[in-house]
Amino acid sequence: MTLRTRVGLAGGAVVFVALAIASVVVYSTVRADLARRLDESLAQTVEQSPAIAVQLKQKIERSGQAIPIDTPVDFGSTLVQFVSGPVYPGSNRAFIDVTKRDADVARGREPAYLQDAVHDGVAYRVLTAQMPGSSSNLVRVARPLSDGVDVLAALAGLLIALTALGGVAAALGARLAARRVLRPVRVLTDAVEHVTATRDLSARVDLTGRDEIGRLGRSFATMMTALDASMHAQRQLVADASHELRTPLTSLTTNLELLAEDDGLRDPEAPVLVRAAIEQAGELRSLVNDLIDLARYGEDTARAEDTRLDLVAATVVGKASSRAGAPRFESALSPCLVHVDPDAIERAVGNLVDNAVKWSPPGGRVVITVADGEFAITDEGPGIPPADVPFVFDRFYRSTQARSMPGSGLGLAIVRRVVETHGGEVAAEPLARGVRMRLRLPVVRD
Template sequence: MTLGNRVALAGGAVVFAALLLASLIIYPSLSASLHHQHDSVLITAADKDASKLLAGFKTKMQALEREGTPLTAPTSPVTIGSTQLQFIVPPVASGTEGDFIPVTAKDVQVARGAAPAYFQDAAFKGVNYRVYTAPLAGWNGALVRALIPQSVVDSTLGPLAVMLIVITACGTLLAVLGARLVAGRVLRPVRRLTETVEHVTATQDLTPRIDVRGRDEIARLAGSFAAMMTAVEESVRAQRQLVADASHELRTPLTSITTNLELLSEGPGVADPQAPALVEQARTQAEELRSLVNNLVELARFGQQDAHTEDIRLDLLTERVVARTARRSPQVALRTDLSACMVHADPDALERAVGNLVDNAVKWSPAGGQVLVAVFPDGTVTVTDEGPGIPAADLPFVFDRFYRSPTARALPGSGLGLAIVKQVAETHGGTVATEPLNQGLRMRLSLPAAP
């Protein structure tokens, strides 16, 4: 079942419940009101109409008595308007049969004034009646019954019940149809979003977008989807570029290693006088290949998982990195200016980033040159070398993956060291920057300082 149909059914169910509840309230209320009105009519008939009718009978009785002809009040129900009246003259005795329902002991009590008037429902000759029994005013010991057929009330309640049923059914049907039309319009962006997702799944094309205006949840969903697609597209593009660049960079050392091994396998092999040089070249290329693979692994790891972070003394970490680099590169003098500074970061990632900055400065520094490494209290590390610097045209790209300026292609490296520095900085909410000098270059890594 589609979402639109479920919304339509839900809307219809709500309207049906509301109409059903209203019907269950209206019908009993009107039924009670009608019965109360008819009961009031019966009371009026037993009081006023019976008195008028009795007065007329008394006048006739007096006239006939003067003529010597006796006349008694009628015991059969007499129709007056919509009601009927029955007179029961004294002596009122229990069990007396008449032209209507029998007299009961309660009727006898009412006639004597020992019990109040009362209502009852009774059946006579297949007809249901509403009966009001009361003492007959102006005639001691007599009773009057006012009665009305129940069909008078039922004739009103029956059509009312049918009308409520029809209203409930039609209202529910209209609600379902209306909700379906509205759901179709409201969910149109969702349908477009679904079609876009299916298109992306089928074609792997990440360019489609949907434009939904507004500030409701569906518009926010469409906006989130568009942002997600943009991020995914950028991620896929970066991955493809990374694979392409990595393939290109891996091809060179692998080709060199393969060539050297083929040369060693031909002729006298390791007995060849050139064998040591070929082996050394293969080892150098293997080292570059290992470094490239390690850099790729580090580049893929930073920012892709929750790293362990802690408060670190940035000055002490930098001091360790400088000491290690000084042992490996004695041809360059490393000087430090370290101020106490605390940052909250991944210690391994931060040490790798600072190490890459220092290694890059050492690589570009001439023999006997100096590299100054400084740490500032605000969480900034600067590495200043005395190398040839970087051309202005290459400055915007020095932190890009696999980017190597034309002057750097003859030197060892993969073009990933500074990219790792940038990713570590951004992962920790920091920045990296380059500052050209008259002689050399200063690179700056800035991280938020911990309290």
């Protein structure tokens, strides 16, 4: 069953239930109103009973007929029975039996009352009362209950028909309306099926509504854009990694093949080849580690905690300054609290420090500052050409002057990935002498 059909059936069911409830209310109201009108007409007939008795007496006198006074007389659809006093309980073959309550009503000891009774197979609504103007006579007024039954039966048939037809019409109307209402869902479904069949993540969904479906369509389009970008980045990463891995792997394989020849190990150049192979294996290890870190620090921030950025910087600087040939470090570290993954931020800060150390001249100076969520490091190296500034944080990007230096081209890419994952930003600022690198993170206010 399609969604449009289900919506149609649901709409029809709601309308059917609403009409059924309304029909029950209308039927009950009409039935109660008919019963009230019937009781009122019986009460009016009782008030007119003295005049009816006079008319009946005149009619008997003119006709010369002998009619028992307690025989019910038809006045249209109303039966009127007079019981002359004193009234005693007993059977009454002309109409329903006289009870003790009837006798008390005739004497004024009980009020008038209504009842349903059956006489000669006909159901009546009967009002028993003391005859107006009399202290001992009883009058009964009755009308067949079938007078209202026919009206109620016709009303019930009409209401049932309207309820059924209304439910069917509502279901058909809802199904037709659902075609237009659910059009965005159909567009979204077609887009999903297209992506599933073709793997084309560039497909777009044009939904501009402000309702939930419009929001879903925009979220889906955003997700598709992100997936497309992610797939493109993944393919680019594989291509770049393959290119970067091929060079040291080829050199390593060549050196090992030379060592594997007959006189390879006895060759005077063997130690040189071994050292070169070790260096190339180290480059491979460094590149693989950088790729792992790029993936590990890219998305997961579940280990984030409040961390002193100044203490992280002090730790990294302490390690770097202990290395042989390290430049002169000058630090101005103000206390600063950020909510980050400590290992990831230490790796990002370490990469910036390592980059400054690599490019600093012998005896050079490296200035490091931390204040208000910003870590900045300035070196006195050759700097960055203006044309290379927009690309220094890209994966595997290496400027012309950097290609002769060791490295994988992933260090600054890892820095940007870590910082942006934590909601921060990075920047490179060329100086007259050297370059200043900055990373900024959201500060936890105490």
